[in-house]
Amino acid sequence: MSADKEMEVAEKSQVDTSIHQELRSGNWFVPPTDVYETAEKVILVMDMPGVCFDCAHVSIVDDDLVVTGHVTHGEDEDDYVLYREYDVGHYHRHFGLPPTIDRTRIEASMADGVLTVVMPKVEEAQPRRIAVRVAG
Amino acid sequence: MTNVQRQQGETRDPWLRPESRAGRQTGNRPARVFPSIIVSATEDQLVVRAEMPGIDLEQLDVSISGDVLTIRGLRQTGQDMEDGWYHRRERESGGFSRAVHLPAEVDGDKTEASYQAGVLTVRVPLRREARPRQVPIKVAEGWRGGEGNDVGR
Numbered sequence: 001m002s003a004d005k006e007m008e009v010a011e012k013s014q015v016d017t018s019i020h021q022e023l024r025s026g027n028w029f030v031p032p033t034d035v036y037e038t039a040e041k042v043i044l045v046m047d048m049p050g051v052c053f054d055c056a057h058v059s060i061v062d063d064d065l066v067v068t069g070h071v072t073h074g075e076d077e078d079d080y081v082l083y084r085e086y087d088v089g090h091y092h093r094h095f096g097l098p099p100t101i102d103r104t105r106i107e108a109s110m111a112d113g114v115l116t117v118v119m120p121k122v123e124e125a126q127p128r129r130i131a132v133r134v135a136g
Numbered sequence: 137m138t139n140v141q142r143q144q145g146e147t148r149d150p151w152l153r154p155e156s157r158a159g160r161q162t163g164n165r166p167a168r169v170f171p172s173i174i175v176s177a178t179e180d181q182l183v184v185r186a187e188m189p190g191i192d193l194e195q196l197d198v199s200i201s202g203d204v205l206t207i208r209g210l211r212q213t214g215q216d217m218e219d220g221w222y223h224r225r226e227r228e229s230g231g232f233s234r235a236v237h238l239p240a241e242v243d244g245d246k247t248e249a250s251y252q253a254g255v256l257t258v259r260v261p262l263r264r265e266a267r268p269r270q271v272p273i274k275v276a277e278g279w280r281g282g283e284g285n286d287v288g289r
Contacts, residue, residue, distance in 0.1 A: 007170035007211060007230040032227045034213060038220035045213070047227055049187035049254035072253070079176035079183055082239055086172040086187060113189030113254020 015092050027089025031069065031115075039127050042101060044117040048091045053110035058117060060103055065095040067115065100125035170232040171207065171256070175239065180267055182238055182260045189254030196251070198258060200244040205258060208233040241266040 015028040031046040044065075048056065051069035059066050069091035075081075097103065102122045109116050171186035184205060196209040213229040241263040249258045 007228050007232040009168045009170040009172050009228065033224060034222065034227050035224040036217050036220050036222050038218055043217075043220075045227065047189045047254070049189040052253050075174060075176070075185060076178075076183070079178055081174060081176045082182075083173070083175040085168070086174065088174075112191065112251070113187075 012087060012089075014089075027087055028092050029087075029089050030093050031067070031091040033093065033095075039121075041118055041120045043119070044095065044115075046091075046093070046115045046117075047113065048110075048115055049113035050088060051091065051110070051113060051115075056108070056110050056115050058106075058108045058115070060097065060106070063097050065097050065106075065117070065119075066093075067095075067117070068092050069115065169234050170211075170228065170230075171234065173234075173236060175236070177240070177262075177268075180262055182240060182242055182262060184236060184238075184258040184260070186256045186258075187254065188256055191251070191254070191256075193251060196256075198247075198249045198256070200242075200247050200260065202244070203238040203240070203242050205236045205238055205247075205260070206233070207236070207256070207258075 013030040015030055031048045033047075034045040036043045036045070044067075046067060046069075048069035048071075050071035052072055055070040055072055057066075057068045071088055071090050075088050097119075100121050101119045105120045107118050171188045174185045176183045176185075186207060188209075188211065190213065191209055191211055197207075199206050199208075210231050211229050213227045238260065242260040243263050244260065247258060247260045249256065251257075
């Protein structure tokens with residue numbers, strides 16, 4: 001299996017808890033997110049390794065989509081750490097929801113530490129053909 | 137954080153504005169080998185953990201030779217996407233191959249690896265000689281913080 005590009009890893013980005021004061025103590029990180037749009041929907045894909053699907057929470061608060069993930073598979077507290085390259089912590093991120101999203105049809109699923117949120121657009125926001133009639 | 141930064145800091149992260157972020161970087165973004173690992177020890181094994189969400193296990197290869205553990209695979213992040221366009225792309229993808237020199241003598245034959253919630257956990261038993269052992273401390277007679285040089289008997 002050949003690869004075109006060797007992967008790099010980025011440092012985890014910590015949530016600014018001075019802004020998000022609703023978060024309790026502990027490490028909180030911003031999950032890397034891809035945002036992809038098609039004609040019919042917008043899809044968010046977020047990396048939250050260590051989070052099982054029942055520890056991921058997605059909610060709509062006012063005009064925001066709020067995602068929180070609690071880590072349960074990160075490390076064993078009993079183990080003696082010899083060498084550490086990353087910190088383990090929970091995840092949290094907000095996204096502004098544009099009015100083109102149909103909030104009643106948002107769906108979220110999770111597998112292998114990756115959360116996918118599919119947000120269909122409202123009918124009016126989807127591309128439509130407009131028939132051109134002969135004038136007069 | 138200064139007042140100016142606080143005012144400009146985003147409390148939310150509208151994806152349509154590409155540069156806004158809800159957090160701050162913990163440091164620079166150095167180029168480092170994927171995956172990042174944590175190596176820890178229990179009484180009788182070494183545990184290597186790596187965060188690698190969304191990996192296809194068919195493309196993942198974990199092997200051990202002596203005390204070198206090699207993790208090799210491929211991460212693809214865009215294959216399920218239909219016709220559309222990205223507003224934001226933060227998740228890395230590509231091939232990776234990482235050799236970890238384990239810091240103790242291990243018994244590679246009994247290595248176990250599991251993958252759950254995007255975390256790879258590799259457990260390698262320590263060789264018996266490498267396990268932690270209590271070292272009895274003998275008290276040396278006559279050695280009292282500088283008085284004389286008689287050490288032990």
